[in-house]
Amino acid sequence: MSNALVVLMTAGSSDEARVIQAVLRAAGIPAVIEGDSLMDEWAVSQKIMGRIGSEVKVPASAVAEAERVLEEAHAAGIELSQLPEDSDDDPAGDGDG
Numbered sequence: 638m639s640n641a642l643v644v645l646m647t648a649g650s651s652d653e654a655r656v657i658q659a660v661l662r663a664a665g666i667p668a669v670i671e672g673d674s675l676m677d678e679w680a681v682s683q684k685i686m687g688r689i690g691s692e693v694k695v696p697a698s699a700v701a702e703a704e705r706v707l708e709e710a711h712a713a714g715i716e717l718s719q720l721p722e723d724s725d726d727d728p729a730g731d732g733d734g
Contacts, residue, residue: 640696642669645703647690654691657707657717661695664706669694 645668648654654670661668671692695703711717 640698642694643697643700644671644692645695645700646707647692649690651691653717654693656715657693660710660715661693661703661706664702666695666699666703666706668703 646657648657648670651670658668658670671694707717
């Protein structure tokens with residue numbers, strides 16, 4: 638199994654990414670928010686307008702466990718607006734499939 642970081646999901650906002658990261662870390666899964674610290678003015682403006690999200694990355698060996706943890710968190714009432722990336726049933730996250 639690889640420990641290389643892979644994109645688990647793209648959160649719609651930095652706040653959402655931080656919630657996801659906190660849930661995963663509480664379960665003992667290392668999680669990194671890609672591109673959250675250094676960005677130029679254009680990237681910040683795109684993020685504010687919701688045109689780009691924040692990638693949440695986990696080790697490749699932890700993807701299945703991370704997906705399970707997020708599903709359980711959602712079932713417990715923690716709102717996560719998007720499913721993990723490999724779930725393309727609703728790519729826009731708007732409920733229209």
